[in-house]
Structures are given as C-alpha cells and as structure tokens.
Amino acid sequence: xxxxxxxxxxxxxxxxxxxxxxLDRTADADVRDxxxxxxxxxxxxxxxxxxxxxxxxGADPELLGLRLGxxxxxxxxxxxxxxxxxxxxxxxxxxxxxxxxxAERAGLEYAFPATGMAADPLALPxxxxxxxxxxxxxxxxxxxxxxxxNARAYGLPLASARDGLLxxxxxxxxxxxxxxxxxxxxxxxxxxxxxxxxxFVALVATxxxxxxxxxxxxxxRKALYEAALATGLTRAILHATAAGAPVxxxxxxxxxxxxxxxxxxx
Numbered sequence: 001x002x003x004x005x006x007x008x009x010x011x012x013x014x015x016x017x018x019x020x021x022x023l024d025r026t027a028d029a030d031v032r033d034x035x036x037x038x039x040x041x042x043x044x045x046x047x048x049x050x051x052x053x054x055x056x057x058g059a060d061p062e063l064l065g066l067r068l069g070x071x072x073x074x075x076x077x078x079x080x081x082x083x084x085x086x087x088x089x090x091x092x093x094x095x096x097x098x099x100x101x102x103a104e105r106a107g108l109e110y111a112f113p114a115t116g117m118a119a120d121p122l123a124l125p126x127x128x129x130x131x132x133x134x135x136x137x138x139x140x141x142x143x144x145x146x147x148x149x150n151a152r153a154y155g156l157p158l159a160s161a162r163d164g165l166l167x168x169x170x171x172x173x174x175x176x177x178x179x180x181x182x183x184x185x186x187x188x189x190x191x192x193x194x195x196x197x198x199x200f201v202a203l204v205a206t207x208x209x210x211x212x213x214x215x216x217x218x219x220x221r222k223a224l225y226e227a228a229l230a231t232g233l234t235r236a237i238l239h240a241t242a243a244g245a246p247v248x249x250x251x252x253x254x255x256x257x258x259x260x261x262x263x264x265x266x
Contacts, residue, residue, distance in 0.1 A: 006256035007089040010116035013237045014053055014085065015040065017193055017200045022049050024170035036067045043080045046164025050082020057090050061102065064095040068106035075264050083111060084262040099260070108262040115245050116257035120235035123252065124225045129180070129218035137177040143168060145179055145186040153205035176227035180219040188215035192227035192236070199227050201238035217247050
C-alpha cells in the first residue's frame with residue numbers, strides 16, 4: 001500500500017474499532033460520522049474512549065481551520081474530557097505546517113504524539129517469555145487487572161481506567177485480550193480486535209516497575225498470535241505511543257503515519 005493509502009487505512013480502522021469500543025461502554029455513545037469528522041465519544045472517565053478524529057483527505061489550511069473549530073465545539077459540548085486525533089499525512093503540506101498554530105487558535109493544546117503502524121503478513125512463532133505466563137481476559141477480575149495495568153502505565157486514576165473497561169462484553173468475548181503474569185501477578189497486557197479483515201492492537205501496557213524487560217512485546221505477540229490463529233487474519237494495525245513505538249518494529253510493524261493528540265485548553 002502507498003503511504004497515503006496506509007494513512008487512510010489507519011484512520012478508518014480507528015473509526016471502526018473505536019465505534020465498537022465506545023458502544024461497548026455505553027449504548028448512548030456519540031458515534032456520528034460527520035463531514036470530515038468522526039465522533040467516537042462514550043463521555044466516560046476513561047479519556048481514550050472520548051475521541052474526535054479528522055477524516056478529510058488532503059485538507060488545506062482553510063479546511064483544517066474549519067474542522068478544528070467544529071471539533072472543539074463538539075468536545076466542549078461533552079461532560080468528560082477527551083482527545084482530538086489528527087493523522088498528519090491526511091493533511092496537505094501547508095496544512096501540516098500550519099497545524100500547531102491552527103490548533104492553538106481553535107482552543108486546543110498538544111497532548112502527545114503517536115505513530116500509525118501496520119504489519120503484513122504477520123508471521124509469529126508461538127510467543128514465550130521466561131518470566132511470564134499468559135491468560136486470556138475472560139472475567140471481571142481479569143478486566144480489573146487489565147484496567148489497573150493501563151492506569152499505572154499511563155498515569156491515570158484507577159477509577160478512570162476501570163470506568164472504561166469493567167462490565168465490557170467486547171473485551172471479554174470479541175477481543176483477543178491477554179494478561180502477562182509474573183509469578184501469578186498480572187504485570188502486562190495487550191489486546192487484538194478483529195475489524196474489517198485486520199487485527200487492531202489496542203491498550204498495550206506494562207506496570208511501570210516491570211518495564212524494560214520485553215514484557216509488552218511478549219504479550220502483544222501473544223495477543224496477535226492467538227487472534228491470527230482464531231481468525232486467519234494476517235494484517236495488523238496499531239497506533240503507538242512514543243513509549244511503545246520502539247517495541248513494534250521487532251514484531252514486524254512498519255511506521256506509516258505520524259499522529260498528534262490534542263485536548264481542550266485548560
């Protein structure tokens with residue numbers, strides 16, 4: 001696929017998967033597809049489930065400014081904070097140059113970067129790590145452990161992460177979500193969700209005290225291996241944080257689009 005095609009794919013996968021994520025959280029989620037904007041907003045305490053993404057391809061600075069203003073209006077109408085996702089390669093060159101200043105004028109502040117990545121074909125041996133055993137997420141206790149690892153890894157309150165995952169049907173049934181356990185204690189986690197002929201990797205995290213030991217790579221390999229075995233799918237998509245970006249090329253992922261996350265100013 002070309003660079004632009006992969007950027008479009010990455011954006012479309014976000015729309016597909018996040019729609020299921022937020023509707024899993026609440027049937028009242030806002031999942032509108034508007035001109036140039038995808039809204040995927042559960043309005044819950046877990047900020048990653050509150051999302052607006054720009055979807056125009058080739059937006060120029062004028063269109064970018066319009067969309068940023070519309071996105072801000074949507075975000076301000078919600079009760080809980082969330083993020084605007086911008087796939088930089090979907091903008092034309094002048095709009096990419098203008099993005100930061102335009103975002104600030106619209107009332108947004110830069111939160112953190114991410115990188116869209118893809119792997120095809122997946123060719124993973126059965127994963128193993130000398131420190132870990134793996135368990136698929138199937139119970140509320142498993143979900144609580146999964147949520148708590150994400151909370152500690154991303155510096156979130158436990159209650160916020162639990163609000164995003166406890167009671168989920170998707171994460172216990174449809175996602176191939178795994179915990180990595182060290183001496184029986186969950187310390188790392190990853191999930192792979194089938195969507196439109198692909199596997200989407202999400203919510204990879206390792207407890208900070210155990211980071212740097214290859215645990216995230218091992219549990220991501222496990223989630224992908226089991227998901228591919230169950231579904232026959234061989235292409236995978238993910239959006240990596242800066243901390244996770246070095247991990248995924250070792251599994252076969254190639255970066256394809258830079259991304260920026262924005263929140264509302266103070």
